[in-house]
Amino acid sequence: xxxxxxxxxxxxxxxxxxxxxxxxxxxxxxxxxxxxxxxxxxxxxxxxxxxxxxxxxxxxxxxxxxxxxxxxxxxxxxxxxxxxxxxxxxxxxxxxxxxxxxxxxxxxxxxxxxxxxxxxxxxxxxxxxxxxxxxxxxxxxxxxxxxxxxxxxxxxxxxxxxxxxxxxxxxxxxxxxxxxxxxxxxxxxxxxxxxxxxxxxxxxxxxxxxxxxxxxxxxxxxxxxxxxxxxxxxxxxxxxxxxxxxxxxxxxxxxxxxxxxxxxxxxxxxxxxxxxxxxxxxxxxxxxxxxxxxxx
Amino acid sequence: xxxxxxxxxxxxxxxxxxxxxxxxxxxxxxxxxxxxxxxxxxxxxxxxxxxxxxxxxxxxxxxxxxxxxxxxxxxxxxxxxxxxxxxxxxx
Amino acid sequence: xxxxxxxxxxxxxxxxxxxxxxxxxxxxxxxxxxxxxxxxxxxxxxxxxxxxxxxxxxxxxxxxxxxxxxxxxxxxxxxxxxxxxxxxxxxxxxxxxxxxxxxxxxxxxxxxxxxxxxxxxxxxxxxxxxxxxxxxxxxxxxxxxxxxxxxxxxxxxxxxxxxxxxxxxxxxxxxxxxxxxxxxxxxxxxxxxxxxxxxxxxxxxxxxxxxxxxxxxxxxxxxxxxxxxxxxxxxxxxxxxxxxxxxxxxxxxxxxxxxxxxxxxxxxxxxxxxxxxxxxxxxxxxxxxxxxxxxxxxxxxxxxxxxxxxxxxxxxxxxxxxxxxxxxxxxxxxxxxxxxxxxxxxxxxxxxxxxxxxxxxxxxxxxxxxxxxxxxxxxxxxxxxxxxxxxxxx
Numbered sequence: 001x002x003x004x005x006x007x008x009x010x011x012x013x014x015x016x017x018x019x020x021x022x023x024x025x026x027x028x029x030x031x032x033x034x035x036x037x038x039x040x041x042x043x044x045x046x047x048x049x050x051x052x053x054x055x056x057x058x059x060x061x062x063x064x065x066x067x068x069x070x071x072x073x074x075x076x077x078x079x080x081x082x083x084x085x086x087x088x089x090x091x092x093x094x095x096x097x098x099x100x101x102x103x104x105x106x107x108x109x110x111x112x113x114x115x116x117x118x119x120x121x122x123x124x125x126x127x128x129x130x131x132x133x134x135x136x137x138x139x140x141x142x143x144x145x146x147x148x149x150x151x152x153x154x155x156x157x158x159x160x161x162x163x164x165x166x167x168x169x170x171x172x173x174x175x176x177x178x179x180x181x182x183x184x185x186x187x188x189x190x191x192x193x194x195x196x197x198x199x200x201x202x203x204x205x206x207x208x209x210x211x212x213x214x215x216x217x218x219x220x221x222x223x224x225x226x227x228x229x230x231x232x233x234x235x236x237x238x239x240x241x242x243x244x245x246x247x248x249x250x251x252x253x254x255x256x257x258x259x260x261x262x263x264x265x266x267x268x269x270x271x272x273x274x275x276x277x278x279x280x281x282x283x284x285x286x287x288x289x290x291x292x293x294x295x296x
Numbered sequence: 297x298x299x300x301x302x303x304x305x306x307x308x309x310x311x312x313x314x315x316x317x318x319x320x321x322x323x324x325x326x327x328x329x330x331x332x333x334x335x336x337x338x339x340x341x342x343x344x345x346x347x348x349x350x351x352x353x354x355x356x357x358x359x360x361x362x363x364x365x366x367x368x369x370x371x372x373x374x375x376x377x378x379x380x381x382x383x384x385x386x387x
Numbered sequence: 388x389x390x391x392x393x394x395x396x397x398x399x400x401x402x403x404x405x406x407x408x409x410x411x412x413x414x415x416x417x418x419x420x421x422x423x424x425x426x427x428x429x430x431x432x433x434x435x436x437x438x439x440x441x442x443x444x445x446x447x448x449x450x451x452x453x454x455x456x457x458x459x460x461x462x463x464x465x466x467x468x469x470x471x472x473x474x475x476x477x478x479x480x481x482x483x484x485x486x487x488x489x490x491x492x493x494x495x496x497x498x499x500x501x502x503x504x505x506x507x508x509x510x511x512x513x514x515x516x517x518x519x520x521x522x523x524x525x526x527x528x529x530x531x532x533x534x535x536x537x538x539x540x541x542x543x544x545x546x547x548x549x550x551x552x553x554x555x556x557x558x559x560x561x562x563x564x565x566x567x568x569x570x571x572x573x574x575x576x577x578x579x580x581x582x583x584x585x586x587x588x589x590x591x592x593x594x595x596x597x598x599x600x601x602x603x604x605x606x607x608x609x610x611x612x613x614x615x616x617x618x619x620x621x622x623x624x625x626x627x628x629x630x631x632x633x634x635x636x637x638x639x640x641x642x643x644x645x646x647x648x649x650x651x652x653x654x655x656x657x658x659x660x661x662x663x664x665x666x667x668x669x670x671x672x673x674x675x676x677x678x679x680x681x682x683x684x685x686x687x688x689x690x691x692x693x694x695x696x697x698x699x700x701x702x703x704x705x706x707x708x709x710x711x712x713x714x715x716x717x718x719x720x721x722x723x724x725x726x727x728x729x730x731x732x733x734x735x736x737x738x739x740x741x742x743x744x745x746x747x748x749x750x751x752x753x754x755x756x757x758x759x760x761x762x763x764x765x766x767x768x769x770x771x772x773x774x775x776x777x778x779x780x781x
Contacts, residue, residue: 001338001357014349014362015319020369025347040588042454049597052316056301058593059316063586065457066595067450068476074447078412078454081438085409085460088588109450112443186344212369220370220383223345303605308546309485309585310606312596 016059021219023209034193046098073109099140114173127211176201184226216265325368335380342372395558400425402533412451445470456486459584482517487540504743519549639688645677
């Protein structure tokens with residue numbers, strides 16, 4: 001058997017309620033592999049509230065606390081303070097929140113946690129919408145995407161506004177470390193999380209978690225779509241540490257954005273000129289990221 | 297066997313402690329993966345990408361689908377490089 | 388025991404220090420600020436070894452407190468008015484999750500319009516949340532009750548959060564001599580509780596969880612039973628505290644000269660001091676009046692109230708808040724508690740002192756007069772300026 005490229009340990013149990021092909025389930029699986037058993041996770045109302053299964057079962061082998069949707073940043077601040085007061089300094093404190101609970105309603109608490117330089121890791125798994133409640137748009141839904149609150153009807157052509165750049169918001173707080181992760185690149189994923197584990201201070205991850213029902217694709221394509229997201233520069237893999245940007249993966253010839261979005265039903269309505277527009281935006285953002293990296 | 301709970305059996309707070317692996321999610325699937333071991337190179341990619349941790353290894357290092365949990369998402373079949381996994385419709 | 392001249396806010400801070408609180412998470416709001424400022428002083432000068440989280444909102448203050456208490460730290464926070472309103476969803480959360488957080492609240496009226504003055508609406512509006520509630524009459528009572536509350540809340544048969552409420556400015560910002568117990572005495576009364584955490588480290592467990600109709604009611608019944616258990620635990624705790632300090636604040640509903648009273652006023656917070664003085668004045672005039680202090684609102688002292696009401700014909704309840712579309716909460720609960728009694732006194736609701744309107748001796752005396760009159764109204768807002776008679780200043 002080939003050598004395993006990610007840790008063998010499993011701290012997430014089978015039998016969980018994630019949809020078939022759930023990117024968020026993979027995200028949790030990889031995060032816990034990298035962090036190990038001395039981890040305490042706080043989870044807001046989101047898909048993972050339900051994925052973790054109802055009382056009396058739990059899908060995590062590590063201790064888990066539920067918190068209301070907007071309060072993850074505050075919850076991990078409290079857990080860290082208690083752990084420190086109680087002498088449990090070896091525990092890694094993690095918040096594991098969805099995009100809605102982070103970029104929208106959770107932004108204040110995240111900002112507070114970052115500003116206080118709380119010694120904890122905030123993980124945002126991004127399935128690009130309020131998926132647990134049935135696919136409503138969030139601030140993290142990309143421009144042009146269908147959701148139930150940005151329907152394709154009349155003059156409504158999916159979400160009007162661009163996706164909130166949560167990494168830029170986080171970077172503005174000068175965290176100890178921030179990085180994007182993609183479930184389609186598990187080795188890169190696990191390496192960065194393990195790196196963060198060894199650091200002290202506020203750390204943040206933005207994980208792309210493809211969602212079969214919300215993005216409207218057949219479940220077996222979760223990894224393929226994740227890969228295409230990064231390889232088309234829609235979701236670049238990069239780190240932000242010590243004020244410097246470092247891009248982890250650069251493709252000689254990036255895939256066309258069209259390749260990423262075809263096969264996702266949430267984009268099926270887009271006309272060629274709209275796809276062109278998205279391509280332009282992706283290219284602009286990529287060049288901006290390259291420029292940020294060059295500042296180092 | 298159904299576990300009958302009343303207030304007397306509850307923990308002192310809303311705390312769940314039983315593992316979710318008592319829940320068999322097999323009934324979710326319409327298709328099941330079947331691995332052709334003659335094509336399998338034991339690369340572990342199927343194990344790596346399973347969102348349900350529903351792939352284990354036998355003592356020869358070959359992947360084994362844990363059919364009690366597999367939801368039939370098809371990621372393993374899709375990602376398998378030598379195309380050793382086929383999704384077969386459940387009867 | 389040394390006596391220090393302390394405000395009600397400082398009394399909270401000293402109690403927090405004596406209780407060896409481990410985590411404080413608080414956000415400033417008038418008139419609570421000096422509680423957390425003094426705690427910050429204690430922490431930075433090393434007098435209190437605590438983690439102090441300078442949260443960015445009250446909602447985050449209570450979330451941080453809840454998570455910290457869930458893990459097992461002894462936790463304190465403080466707020467007032469708009470702040471506790473913002474915390475509301477988390478008050479429910481904390482009680483349901485059985486986290487024994489202690490919170491000091493400066494009772495202040497709520498917007499709209501804005502007010503910073505005393506009023507009980509802010510905490511009365513939390514009476515459904517499963518928190519134990521005390522309303523203090525004096526700064527001494529604040530300090531003593533905070534210490535008692537830690538022990539009551541942390542008791543294994545209770546495990547519920549508790550709030551100790553003090554009237555804005557009347558207690559928060561006025562000073563009186565306060566006996567501050569020695570640390571050694573408090574350590575004996577309130578030892579560290581390694582078992583108060585709900586979430587356990589190093590094993591599989593999930594605090595919060597979710598469940599359907601088949602078990603949700605049973606979880607909520609647990610909270611109900613815990614709140615009932617708090618009555619006995621409070622009684623034992625306060626008796627122990629009295630034994631150690633010589634101070635007994637009279638339990639949930641201390642009474643004053645009610646044994647042969649024709650009419651009894653029930654008050655909460657600082658109005659009690661005025662009521663006591665008015666009772667003495669009126670008694671000196673041969674009027675048979677008494678008052679009872681509703682010191683603990685949750686759990687509601689049903690038994691003590693029934694005992695009191697057995698020999699009284701008229702009860703006037705002073706509500707420093709109002710539930711629109713119904714009547715004042717204290718009067719409602721008094722009436723409900725006495726509804727099934729074989730002897731049912733007349734109960735009248737005096738809605739008074741909202742937004743800091745002063746309840747001076749003259750106005751309290753007039754409440755007694757109304758209560759003793761031929762037919763006291765069921766609900767009244769005494770002293771309300773209707774504007775029918777216009778007065779000019781100067």
